[in-house]
Amino acid sequence: MQSFQEMSREELLQEKQELEAAYQKYAHSGLKLDMSRGKPSVEQLNLSMGMMDVLNSGTDLECEDGTDCRNYGVLDGIHEAKVLLGDMIECHPDNIIIYGNSSLNVMYDAISRSMTHGVMGSTPWCKLDKVKFLCPVPGYDRHFAITEYFGIDMVNVPMLATGPDMDIVEDLVSSDPAVKGIWCVPKYSNPQGITYSAETVRRFARLKPAAEDFRIYWDNAYGVHHLYDLDQDHLVEILAECKRVGNPDLVYKFCSTSKISFPGSGVAAIATSKHNLVDIKKQLQIQTIGHDKVNQLRHVRFFKDIYGMTVHMKKHADILRPKFEMINDTLERELAGRDAGTWIAPKGGYFMAFEAMEGCAKAIVAKAKEAGVTMTPAGAPYPYGKDPKDATIRIAPSYPTLEELETATEIFVICVKLVTIEKLLENS
């Protein structure tokens, strides 16, 4: 199809008129569609209802080692939960601490602990003049919210098709001792759905940080969230790679079952080296009596093992795949060759990112909103909510039904075209 950029002013005005007619059809129809949040749909939640049956008053609530999950004890998680989550994120159970619901809380704790107590004996960050974090962009707004809350300076690093631009990462990490961390969603990244290439992971593992207390904050949120059984992205396991190259303490790896079982009642974990674990456990034993062990046991009894989880995740994929494919197909059909934006068709995760023409994202999101389609606010995938190009729009296909999503995507595409044309007319 013809690129908007190559069209004459008359052609653009003609196209605009047609699009406006199409837009008006929706603008006052009272639609309420939501593509803003990575929430599982009700259909997906129903997949885990069996979890409510595995424990009952006739079940014993004992671990394999005899621990009574109902009582106090076992600060860092029951062993069988460590095995299950270890298999899930390809780590040895001994490298894991299990927490409560929400891996975000585990990440928050990691930063908060570093602020007040430093990292493995380093100066507490609250005693330093300046602390910086690298933020591959676009990225996850809630990561950036944590670092902003603690007054940590955020430095944008562009995402490439292979992950963060490692030339920039290596340069900043090795030269600036104020750089204490980098936020990563290495697999099916939020929002682009990019999986870091093997070379990217290897370069991460080989970083030579200027700061002894630099850590990679590796949020492996979508490690088992594939859309396809065979056509999966592969991520090199970073803890093992770090160990192999003599950098064992470089990474904190985070994960949770939020989008596997229930976001409202899941289990989260951190995986890291023995030295880091010792450091974290010093805090943990002061911080809590212990996280919910019964829910850990419930997850183990429901999934049984990693094979059970794989089978379960295929059911999620069967629900999510048609949604992702429909969006990609629609974008292809309507926008391919028109120079109105780019996107990647991810093979897993929860999001897509639409990269609009510069200066158009806010206007597209606003226009969609007027027609009843809520998108993630433009700018959200950037630190401080500031997208320097005003271009990235996050698309979250999971929550609406396929039918709702079709309508929402149709409206979205109209908005993209309209705003792009308006911008071109304005500049012409």
Place this chain on the structure above:
Amino acid sequence: MQSFQEMSREELLQEKQELEAAYQKYAHSGLKLDMSRGKPSVEQLNLSMGMMDVLNSGTDLECEDGTDCRNYGVLDGIHEAKVLLGDMIECHPDNIIIYGNSSLNVMYDAISRSMTHGVMGSTPWCKLDKVKFLCPVPGYDRHFAITEYFGIDMVNVPMLATGPDMDIVEDLVSSDPAVKGIWCVPKYSNPQGITYSAETVRRFARLKPAAEDFRIYWDNAYGVHHLYDLDQDHLVEILAECKRVGNPDLVYKFCSTSKISFPGSGVAAIATSKHNLVDIKKQLQIQTIGHDKVNQLRHVRFFKDIYGMTVHMKKHADILRPKFEMINDTLERELAGRDAGTWIAPKGGYFMAFEAMEGCAKAIVAKAKEAGVTMTPAGAPYPYGKDPKDATIRIAPSYPTLEELETATEIFVICVKLVTIEKLLENS
């Protein structure tokens, strides 16, 4: 009975010989009894097994307001859980935030937040040269562990029969702006089982702190943990009292269901003023995606309401009461009038404190240990583990069976007598 202090050296030697014979009976019998931790017994845990049945795959997991507890959303707890816990701690549901398992974690968060972000806009404590907490002693070791972990200076305040010595509290709080908090277990205190008198609570509510960011850390851990239905201690509700005297923001109130349902899978909460809640929620929205809502719902469906909880707590009392009474009776029978120590018979909670003759606590605990009875380490109820008089021994009657507890108490009494006599002989 005759006081040891009034006995002659010969009488003491004679008594010592008899006690040593009795002690030897146990010393090599391979006994393993544990009076060290406030853990509910298996019998108590079984009381809550019905909680495993209230939710199953046929149950809807929706709140009264339509919230799907399985999904994301509702950061500060589901409304019906706020109502239940509100009734439990005599607060309005709107004054409550519900957390995950472990109220200790909520307290840790409160201190950690104050370190990094201050209190309602005050200077973050990590930027101050000196931060102090008042610690009524004897008290709860895990409170003191939190303040120690954050490098906060701890100042002992003696406990009286009415609660902390308020003359000292008022003086320190009003004169020293470095004093930012006080740890309180106001009802059936850990370890003495003392409930603060109405006058004490009223004086707390009327404090005029030198520091704007001073807060009372009111750990109402045993609010509904009565041993008797009618003969209950009464605690004036401090949030309302603070409001009445124009000091609404003075208190953080903590509670949990740890010793009501399961310590390994409970629900915790903070209750405080609107202003404090706004302050805390600024952190909460950054800190977590949300705590486990399904477990909140499970608690509500199981207890139904505060009456259900009252009925449930009577069953706990039926199990605990004979244990507390047996210990008190044994101590009365064996030690009354002998000047070998003092104690209070509490009307609720989980602990008793035995106040031994000065300089005897460590030796008694060690001697009991040798005979197979584990007590809480002497010193534990004091900041830095240092009991200036080496006198307080915490007794935790809940976990062993009544039969085991009888043996343990018998051994304990022998050890108290032996060590007291040894001390007297030494000093004579």
